[in-house]
Amino acid sequence: MKLSHVMEELVEERGLDRTVLSAIVCEGLQVVYSKKYPDVSFLVEYDKKADEIRILANKLVVGSVANEFQEVSLRKARGLQEGVQIGDTIKVPFEEPIGRIEILRAKQIIAQQIRTIEAEAIYKEFKPKEGTIVVGTIYKTEMHGVSVKVEDTLAFLPKSLMNPGDVCTSGYTMRFMLKEVLAEPRNDNQLILDRKSPEFLAGLFRLEIPEVYENIVEIKKIVRIAGYKSKILVSSHEKNVDPVGTCIGFGGARIKPILRELGTEKVDIINADYSTEDLIKNALKPAVVRRVLLVGDKMAEVWLDADQRSIAIGKMGQNVSLAAELCGVEIQLMDDASPQAVLSNVISQEEGQKKLAAENDNGGE
Secondary structure (H helix, E strand, C coil): CCCHHHHHHHHHHHCCCHHHHHHHHHHHHHHHHHHHCCCCEEEEEEECCCCEEEEEEEEEEECCCCCCCCEEEHHHHHHHCCCCCCCCEEEEECCCCCCHHHHHHHHHHHHHHHHHHHHHHHHHHHHHHCCCEEEEEEEEEECCEEEEEECCEEEEEEHHHCCCCCCCCCCCEEEEEEEEEEEEEECCEEEEEECCCHHHHHHHHHHHCHHHHCCCEEEEEEEEECCCEEEEEEEECCCCCCHHHHHHCHHHCCHHHHHHHHCCCEEEEEECCCCHHHHHHHHCCCCCCCEEEEECCCEEEEECCHHHHHHHHCHHHHHHHHHHHHHCCEEEEECCCCHHHHHHHHHHHHHHHHHHHHHHHHHHC
8 A cells, every 4th residue: 555645645734743644544444454354463554665554463373274364374474584483473464355345434534533633733722822813814605604714724703703794705814713712623613713702802902902912901891782883991000091092092093903803893992990970971972961860879860962862872772782781780861851850850959949048048147
């Protein structure tokens, strides 16, 4: 069996070690030979010099052969190895054939062993990169997602983890978060990618903004509706560093590469170092909020002009939903026409009148 050209092809295409590859081939052949000839003790080895696989059988040297699969005559044995005696065990070339079924089985065993070794190598290489941003090239669009080449290894981006605005064209380079590295392939996929999660966006910020990478500016929280909008809460660990300005950059230089990666998705960056009321106001932007009233720890009533209400709500209620999630409170949008607003205004007026009366009394005294 001349194997050098086949082995060279596998070594070049898949990066397999020649020694390991030859051992896999020998193991696969030994399994099928042993199954077809169960009474024979086999040794299968690769003769590198002759570039062939040698199938050897361990046989007992005897004067008269009763079982040709287990015994060899003294005369024949001495033709193979000098000085042997009756009772010795020697390795004899095995010349009986195997059929098409056994050959197919050997191929399956060898292929499975190669896949196992490749999976182990991929896991060892990529597991330390899990949770980081990687660059990949779109390879093929499939029914359930997109195949992507990452460092010459195929990865998979499921539809459920795609940004709705993504246009995946073959040959196009994009950035992804390496969400999961599996020890063994699942549905032929071992590297699972992600472009939809808040963690992907956080990874882009760490990649593009040195202060975020160095934790001078900390991302406190991200809420995201992929393809529509993300809101990011940031804080600075140094007084002279503005966290929002640092993330945006001069003329938007730092945020623009991130926005290009997200397509049409918008990003609101909000300073966490403000009061809860101001945080809610900023979270509802681009709407202009007149007043915020906290009702306990879990609710906030927000007053704004009628023309700002739809802006605060956003498309299908997504802006106010993201703001509520970011601030950790339920947000009720109020206006002057609502009974709650009227009652609140009455209370405010009464409190103002009482305060004015008290000041007048003090002045009279």
